[in-house]
Amino acid sequence: MIDPFKRLARKGLFLFNPETAHGMSIAALKSGLVPACQITPDPRLRQTVAGLAFDNPLGMAAGYDKNAEVPEALLKLGFGFTEIGTVTPKPQAGNPRPRIFRLVEDEAVINRLGFNNEGHDAAFERLSALTGGGMIGVNIGANKDSEDRIADYVAGIRRFYSVARYFTANISSPNTPGLRDLQARESLAALLSAVLAAREEMAQKSGRKIPVFLKIAPDLTEEGMDDIAAEVLSHALDGLIISNTTLSREGLKDQRQAQETGGLSGVPLFEKSTAVLARMRKRVGPGLPIIGVGGVSSAETALEKIRAGADLVQLYSCMVYEGPGLPGDIVRGLSKLLDREKAGSIRELRDSRLDYWAARKV
Numbered sequence: 001m002i003d004p005f006k007r008l009a010r011k012g013l014f015l016f017n018p019e020t021a022h023g024m025s026i027a028a029l030k031s032g033l034v035p036a037c038q039i040t041p042d043p044r045l046r047q048t049v050a051g052l053a054f055d056n057p058l059g060m061a062a063g064y065d066k067n068a069e070v071p072e073a074l075l076k077l078g079f080g081f082t083e084i085g086t087v088t089p090k091p092q093a094g095n096p097r098p099r100i101f102r103l104v105e106d107e108a109v110i111n112r113l114g115f116n117n118e119g120h121d122a123a124f125e126r127l128s129a130l131t132g133g134g135m136i137g138v139n140i141g142a143n144k145d146s147e148d149r150i151a152d153y154v155a156g157i158r159r160f161y162s163v164a165r166y167f168t169a170n171i172s173s174p175n176t177p178g179l180r181d182l183q184a185r186e187s188l189a190a191l192l193s194a195v196l197a198a199r200e201e202m203a204q205k206s207g208r209k210i211p212v213f214l215k216i217a218p219d220l221t222e223e224g225m226d227d228i229a230a231e232v233l234s235h236a237l238d239g240l241i242i243s244n245t246t247l248s249r250e251g252l253k254d255q256r257q258a259q260e261t262g263g264l265s266g267v268p269l270f271e272k273s274t275a276v277l278a279r280m281r282k283r284v285g286p287g288l289p290i291i292g293v294g295g296v297s298s299a300e301t302a303l304e305k306i307r308a309g310a311d312l313v314q315l316y317s318c319m320v321y322e323g324p325g326l327p328g329d330i331v332r333g334l335s336k337l338l339d340r341e342k343a344g345s346i347r348e349l350r351d352s353r354l355d356y357w358a359a360r361k362v
């Protein structure tokens with residue numbers, strides 16, 4: 001339930017179309033108008049994942065801060081980490097507007113942005129000007145008109161190596177035609193080999209090994225999941241992010257907006273993305289880091305991702321509905337849930353509902 005103040009703020013923002021409202025929220029974060037959140041650090045929420053020390057397990061998902069305009073302001077809202085991008089080598093405009101749609105009754109969003117972004121150089125300039133040392137990941141992709149998509153990912157690794165705490169190779173956006181084909185076994189093998197070779201080369205040069213994660217779609221067959229798991233395990237990948245938006249429109253109340261083309265996110269994605277996360281955890285075993293994303297709206301749903309096999313979680317869409325206080329509420333809520341469970345650390349609860357979620361039909 002949202003409080004009256006939040007409801008009013010939301011009503012105000014919802015007077016504008018979603019893309020304008022998004023721009024206004026970025027401007028508010030830039031201006032410092034959004035107050036920083038007060039959280040008492042809880043050592044039980046700290047974890048080292050892929051060699052990185054996270055203060056808490058909640059991150060801002062990619063797509064909100066595509067151009068690295070407000071990563072430090074986002075961290076001040078309570079997030080333990082944030083992911084900029086997707087960035088592509090060249091700037092690109094993306095698809096014609098309107099291209100973001102709110103499904104208010106469903107607490108969901110459909111987007112078909114198509115990697116609108118200012119390109120590598122603009123994001124790199126902003127990230128290199130930061131001094132805070134925050135936990136900021138860089139999500140890399142390929143230009144729509146690229147003749148060599150794999151080369152675009154390699155360029156991303158090289159360009160951002162000195163400023164990224166981790167990389168995400170995003171091959172799961174439904175809005176760049178053919179991009180998801182990179183999830184097919186042979187293409188994925190070629191992508192992972194090239195990206196990880198570039199990382200190796202940069203690690204040799206710099207003396208620092210930056211982890212690389214792969215972000216996958218929730219719309220995978222069992223064979224598709226087998227293939228991804230096999231390739232991931234045979235390469236030196238550092239982890240998976242599960243999942244991107246879905247093409248499914250099942251169970252939506254807003255049948256009118258449901259007709260829009262694009263990827264669906266928010267509350268209706270929760271079950272599917274959590275089931276795929278658990279199925280992939282079963283396949284890759286306990287050692288590989290996994291970040292769970294899709295429909296996280298509360299401390300309970302964040303913890304459920306962890307119980308289903310995630311080490312860390314991210315969110316985006318539910319912040320559109322709940323506002324900038326959501327990350328702080330979730331992080332404080334996680335501490336309360338740990339009290340209730342009498343758990344000494346968040347890690348203790350990982351996988352505690354793995355079997356339930358892995359068996360879940362979606």
Ligand SMILES: Cc1cc2nc3c(=O)[nH]c(=O)nc-3n(C[C@H](O)[C@H](O)[C@H](O)COP(=O)(O)O)c2cc1C
Pocket residue numbers: 061062063064066085086100109111113115139170173215243244245264265266267269293294295296314315316317318
């Ligand atoms: C408007 C919008 C834009 C997005 N852009 C990107 C993107 O550029 N790269 C990416 O990897 N994911 C992108 N995503 C997907 C989110 O990072 C996330 O995986 C997905 O929305 C599920 O999480 P949620 O239900 O908490 O939103 C975008 C999502 C939305 C709603």
